[in-house]
Amino acid sequence: MSGDEKIVFYEGKNVEMQPCPINPAWVIDGAPVARNFILSRSLDNSATTLLWDCTKGVFNWHYDIDETVYVLEGSVVVxxxxxxxxxxxPGDHILFRAGSHAVWTVEKYVRKVAFCRTPLPASVMFLVRVMRKLARMLKLAPASDAPAMFSGA
Structure with a gap:
């Protein structure tokens, strides 16, 4: 992927999980083995979607980004x-905001999709909200903060 494609397609059979070791200082119990595969990355590198799996173990996880997790297979106690x-x-999802911490207990195995996003600074988000409000007042934008494809526009 060169980064300039508008639509990027992967066949499921081409997903090759790569080692993604958990920080050894974070491991509380066991010897969990984690892997991932990056499904997509935004052009500005502020958002990434990936598959991630992990074997049995207990470990800390410190979030320096926003991460939404959708469990595909297995289970975990957070x-x-x-x-x-x-x-x-399977089917459960959870949001971890940047700056949060959780202890993960994987009893056997877990596989998830993770949507990761680097949050914008508060001052930038304030300006974005002001611009959106002005655009709505001037009828230049849909009434929702959701992308147009989700707002029914």
Whole structure:
């Protein structure tokens, strides 16, 4: 992929997972083995979609980006710092905001799709919201903050 294509297609059989070791200092129990495959990356490198899988183990995860996880296969228990646990299985999804931390317990195996995005600084987001509001007031943009394809426009 050169980065200038408008539409990029991959056949499922071409997905070759690559080693993606968990930081050894984060591992609490076991010897989890993680792999990933980058499905897509935005042209500005602010967003990435990837497949990720991991074998049995318990480990910390520190998020420096926003990450939405959609579980495809297997299961995981995610424990927040306040002790709240989330049991995730196929079809479940969860959002981790940049700056958050969780303990992951993979009992056997988990496979997920991860949508990762580097958040914009608050000052930039404020300007974006002001511009969107002005555009809506001037009828230059759809009423929703969602992309046009999701807003029914």
């Amino acid at each position: 424990r927040e710092d306040n002790g709240v646990e989330h049991h995730l299985g």
